[in-house]
Amino acid sequence: MISKHLCPCCSLPLLRHISCHRIYWFCNYCHQEMPILDRVVETNWASELGIRQVSEYQRCLSRWWSAEKLGSHLEALDSCDRLTQLANRHGFDLYLDQEWRRMARDQAPLSLILCDIDFFKTYNDTYGQEASDQCLQHVAVAIAAAVKRPADLVAHYEGEKFAIILPNTHAQGAVHVAEQIRSQVSTLKIAQTHSPLSQYLTLSLGVASMIPSYEYSPGMLMTAATQALEGAKVQGRDQVILHEQLLRQTQLVEL
Structure with a gap:
């Protein structure tokens, strides 16, 4: 049962x-x-x-x-975040390290999605802590609904940031998952009346993908996903950005 x-x-x-x-x-x-x-x-x-x-x-x-x-x-x-019932940062770090080593051994792609709720501080200032916690819970459920495979991990990384680990997933597949996440959160139609971007809650997402190597650490993938996320914010938020440079480097290694 x-x-x-x-x-x-x-x-x-x-x-x-x-x-x-x-x-x-x-x-x-x-x-x-x-x-x-x-x-x-x-x-x-x-x-x-x-x-x-x-x-x-x-x-x-x-x-x-x-x-x-x-x-x-x-x-x-x-390793469990008690607010969202997702993995917490500790659980995320453990799983990323585990999958990095496994994908390096198998020479398979590992993808990472980082996403921030846009203007979440404004949301918190407007609606208060209790509403903000409920908002995080709703977003957590929406993200988890968009991530289908048992081997994938969704984590509440910190504050308004979520992270998704996608083993055996190429860049194009990770971008597709990221767009699904953005769409799922959009359908929630969580009001955010004081946002300069939209009347509803939105997400900015950064995607990075590579074939891990024992010569490098998972921090390389994390840095690339962070840079992609910052790029999404700079370019107007409420969008998905793929870290193209890391992708090109990985393709050169494959050749």
């Missing part, structure tokens, strides 16, 4: 398994088991878990898991 509960690591729906001995949740992608806890069974347990509950949570889990599995799960919680 698929539930509304989401895995804190990959944000995919958990599956409920019932056996003669116990009931537990299972992530088909991360292959992690998560027992049902009475205090959080009717809510999204990852979002409801507070700091004061952690020690009690550990005691409950220790009855089910080995120390190795417990440590792995707590690391997953540390």
Whole structure:
């Protein structure tokens, strides 16, 4: 049975398994088991878990898991953004490093999308913190809806910035995903009355793509995506810009 509960690591729906001995949740992608806890069974347990509950949570889990599995799960919680239920910056960094090494080994393309909500400070000043948090949650859902594959990662990087890691994806495919994200957020029609750009919330997106190499670090891809994002802002916002120079360098390496 698929539930509304989401895995804190990959944000995919958990599956409920019932056996003669116990009931537990299972992530088909991360292959992690998560027992049902009475205090959080009717809510999204990852979002409801507070700091004061952690020690009690550990005691409950220790009855089910080995120390190795417990440590792995707590690391997953540390990689989850509690506001949006996406990966946080820590989770993003871990996954980018992992996929960089994997794509370098396979000599396959790795793409990265960075996106900022346009004039989000103006939005926050106009509508307040609570509305801003709700706005981030709505945008997170819209972005996740546009990113289809289980291997792709959507992260709330910081503030109004989101990041999407796309393994085995060429530049053209990444640009297509970025345009889908921009379209999904546009259909939300979140009012932004004081924006100098539009009456509705918009996104600026930067895309970078390359075949990773052991000679370089993931920072090269991150820098290129950041430059592309800044280019989108300079050219008027509410658009997708691809880092062409990095793409040409990658094509030369392929030749």
